[in-house]
Amino acid sequence: MKFVLILMVAVGVDWGQAVEAVAARRVLLVSCDGLRPDAIPMGTTPVMQRLMDSGSYQLTASAELPPVTLPNHTSMVTGRSVPHHGVFFNVGMTGRVSSQTIFDVAKAANLSVGFFANKGKLSFLCEEGSVDAWRIVGGVDELTTEVVNAVGAMDLRLMFVHFGEPDGAGHREGWMSEPYLTQIGRVDAALGRILDALEAKGVLDETLVIVTADHGGHDKTHFLNIPEDRRIPFILNGPGIAEGRVLCEQVRTMDAAATALDFLGLPTDVAADGKVVREAAVDFVQPECVEPIPTLDLSCGPVPILLLAPMMVGIILRGRRHRREAVEPKQSQAL
Numbered sequence: 001m002k003f004v005l006i007l008m009v010a011v012g013v014d015w016g017q018a019v020e021a022v023a024a025r026r027v028l029l030v031s032c033d034g035l036r037p038d039a040i041p042m043g044t045t046p047v048m049q050r051l052m053d054s055g056s057y058q059l060t061a062s063a064e065l066p067p068v069t070l071p072n073h074t075s076m077v078t079g080r081s082v083p084h085h086g087v088f089f090n091v092g093m094t095g096r097v098s099s100q101t102i103f104d105v106a107k108a109a110n111l112s113v114g115f116f117a118n119k120g121k122l123s124f125l126c127e128e129g130s131v132d133a134w135r136i137v138g139g140v141d142e143l144t145t146e147v148v149n150a151v152g153a154m155d156l157r158l159m160f161v162h163f164g165e166p167d168g169a170g171h172r173e174g175w176m177s178e179p180y181l182t183q184i185g186r187v188d189a190a191l192g193r194i195l196d197a198l199e200a201k202g203v204l205d206e207t208l209v210i211v212t213a214d215h216g217g218h219d220k221t222h223f224l225n226i227p228e229d230r231r232i233p234f235i236l237n238g239p240g241i242a243e244g245r246v247l248c249e250q251v252r253t254m255d256a257a258a259t260a261l262d263f264l265g266l267p268t269d270v271a272a273d274g275k276v277v278r279e280a281a282v283d284f285v286q287p288e289c290v291e292p293i294p295t296l297d298l299s300c301g302p303v304p305i306l307l308l309a310p311m312m313v314g315i316i317l318r319g320r321r322h323r324r325e326a327v328e329p330k331q332s333q334a335l
């Protein structure tokens with residue numbers, strides 16, 4: 001086995017002939033905010049289940065610390081760890097992230113890019129006007145309609161879609177509650193509509209679909225270094241992806257960026273901390289599978305001390321913002 005692994009590293013393994021044959025490689029990266037992987041089998045998720053059955057997946061992938069929305073989405077689209085990209089806080093910020101993103105790399109290569117999100121704070125990751133389609137719309141179904149329309153009207157090569165559920169239901173009713181599971185079914189149906197649109201356009205066979213999340217949750221919150229908050233799903237489906245393969249090597253949030261760029265044939269150097277999930281390639285010979293263990297870096301107990309201070313500052317800032325908004329309500333639906 002050691003000999004096989006050394007050979008794989010030395011020679012390298014591409015995505016295979018199925019990918020070489022497609023006319024134009026495309027990537028659809030879908031983030032379901034707060035989706036706990038152990039909820040997928042409990043919810044109404046025929047679309048995700050189909051993607052898993054005919055693709056490769058890991059239901060014990062790991063979010064970065066802290067397991068909250070903006071730091072993890074920044075890792076997802078930059079391929080950098082939280083200390084590396086420096087976005088420790090889960091608060092909306094003006095301007096844009098200083099690190100390069102997958103959107104920047106794709107645009108530099110003249111690929112058309114679509115960015116669709118339910119939460120306004122994600123605009124920090126992709127400025128309006130910097131890509132070909134850019135929508136921030138509250139509501140899963142409304143956002144999905146925007147995505148479907150853009151897929152029909154444009155020739156998008158990189159699509160990022162962020163669903164604000166089931167995170168919203170988790171905060172309101174609790175993670176793994178009935179309303180939480182219901183929202184997972186809603187997100188699954190929305191994902192199905194997007195896949196149908198890609199199929200109707202005749203480009204689904206060219207598209208690597210990645211479905212993942214930014215964090216899980218417990219009770220009505222998420223920020224701890226515990227499996228309930230930290231574990232996320234990571235599902236890959238598309239040309240060159242092995243069918244029904246459970247991935248052995250630990251997958252992390254930032255691997256989404258490296259994998260998306262590599263599949264598109266783009267340089268992955270900006271995704272400095274992420275790795276290409278090559279284990280999902282149909283030609284890859286898997287190593288002996290052991291139970292993946294979430295990477296608990298910087299951990300010294302359930303709440304890493306190094307992250308306590310910035311998290312507390314974030315909570316205080318968010319409290320101040322909420323008080324300000326209570327006095328001057330904003331029109332935005334973004335949460």
Ligand SMILES: [Zn+2]
Nearest residue numbers: 034167171222
């Ligand atoms: Zn949340």
